[in-house]
Amino acid sequence: MRISYDWRLSRLINDEGMVIDEIYWTSDVTVPNLVRRLLLLQKGRMSPEARILYERFDDVEVCPEGHLDDINWPPYDEDQQKMFDEAAIKMTKLKIAESSGDLDKRLDMLVSSANEIRSTWTTSESRCIEWVGLFLTEINLDTNRKEIINSIVKSESISSAANLMETTQPLFSPSEVEWKSLKKHCELAVDLTQRMRQHEDAIRILTLDYMPTLSSLIGPLNASKLLVLAGSRERLARMPSGSLQVLGAHAAMAAHRKGASPPKHGSILFSLPQVGKSPRWVRGKVARFIAGKASIATRIDHFGGIPWGDKEISKINSDIEKIISKFPKPPIRK
Amino acid sequence: MKRKIISLGWGVRKEGRNIWTRNAVKGISVRKERRKKDGKNEWRIWDPTKSKIAASLLRTKFDPAKIIPQPGNDCLYLGSSTGGTVSHIHDCVCGSGNHHKGQIIAVDISSRMMRELVKLSEIRPGIVPVLADARDIAQISPFIYKKVDWIHQDLSISDQAKTFVKIAESFLKNNGIGLLSLKGASERAADGSLEIKFEKAEEILMNSNLNVIEKIDLKGLEEQHVLFYCKMKCID
């Protein structure tokens, strides 16, 4: 026996397809209540009617999508259709309003904690590698760092790890407790990578939504970093593009104040391949161009313009290519 | 000289290389597209460089009229964005004031996009805006009480094909039309070149309850895009 339901009714159906019991939603049927119901169902919960049937009978299967396969499921009547249409719009508006609640702060938490995880990971990872290198003296500690850590995590002793990595057996082995600590430390490094990935996924989802245009220009992770450096989307949108260009260049800016030449780009723009992988003499030009576009993109996102699509982005990319190919040789110093 | 007009079904026609839909909301464009009068009707041009469905209508080797839904159909549109394509589907499935009594459940995960879509659905009855993650069936099923006639999925995510199969197997009628737009670049680079990617997707579709009728290459209109034109198998 199974229970099928939608927002209007719930049915208990036996294996022959017969309706054993049926409850309709009858009290307080209003649009706001329907919105509440739809929100509940969207979270994968049962409708109140389905719950009653569920508690009334033992040994039943609950099929949230079961009604779709039931040819006898009643169609919407005109009132139900009208109510449903109205509720869908109300509900979506509600969700839109909710989703914009202080995204600056939420992204700041995510990006800052992701940075913390990354720096912990960097420390632990190099500690693990050096530690393993103490015992496995012949492996290359610069290439295959990931493989070294994974092998330790998978092994039960240092010598089986050596086998796994196809390297010579260690001359000295760690004691049992020492090995356990080493292994745990490697597990920590792996765990941190996974957590970093999880954080980045969350950042991507929020940023794509909050700054769609800037995300399509420089990628959601970079967009979120600029946002956090600027303090808020509002600030980033109001910032002159020259300041945006050098976001993340604290040290160079400090030096500039003391008389050094100004930085050409901050760390975020530099991490873009179009800037960082270009010849050094065009980096500043490309960075300035992208900063200008990024500034416009942020304004579109912040002040509610229509986000850019693939067309606009590929136009910008080809303009960047043009800038780069215009200066194939370093300038001659005068 | 007057160009030949070919009807592609109710409210959709092809004139030379252009496709037009009969505007359900006279006097208003959705994406600043061109409009023109024809007697008491008004038509809106459907730009094939901005809509993968319009592009497919021009590129298919089969009868393009079979790709678009019929008036009064129930449709599910995943990745509706701000509703450009949705509005043209609405022109033919619902028509002015939804006199065909059709329905388009339009799903997108982005609240920014949904803001525009809600505005559209308020002037175009029959469009149901749903802010949800298309990868999660439970977030969509409360809005669907019976299986639909037509599905289009156009999501900027990896694993598009898998999601599409899951969605179609849950929500698409026997013999219903399922269209999957696939973009080369949005999937991870590690998955290999464009071709391999499209082949992988095709394989996933082949191993499902869908029949792939045609893999439509949209080159020249939507670069690096293909649209898989599928039909749900009859299963009882």
Ligand SMILES: C[S@@+](CC[C@H](N)C(=O)[O-])C[C@H]1O[C@@H](n2cnc3c(N)ncnc32)[C@H](O)[C@@H]1O
């Ligand atoms: C390429 S656009 C679709 C364009 C649209 N079909 C048109 O022709 O106007 C892709 C859309 O998918 C949405 N999207 C991405 N991931 C999603 C998900 N998991 N669930 C729902 N929508 C998603 C994005 O917000 C974006 O609006």
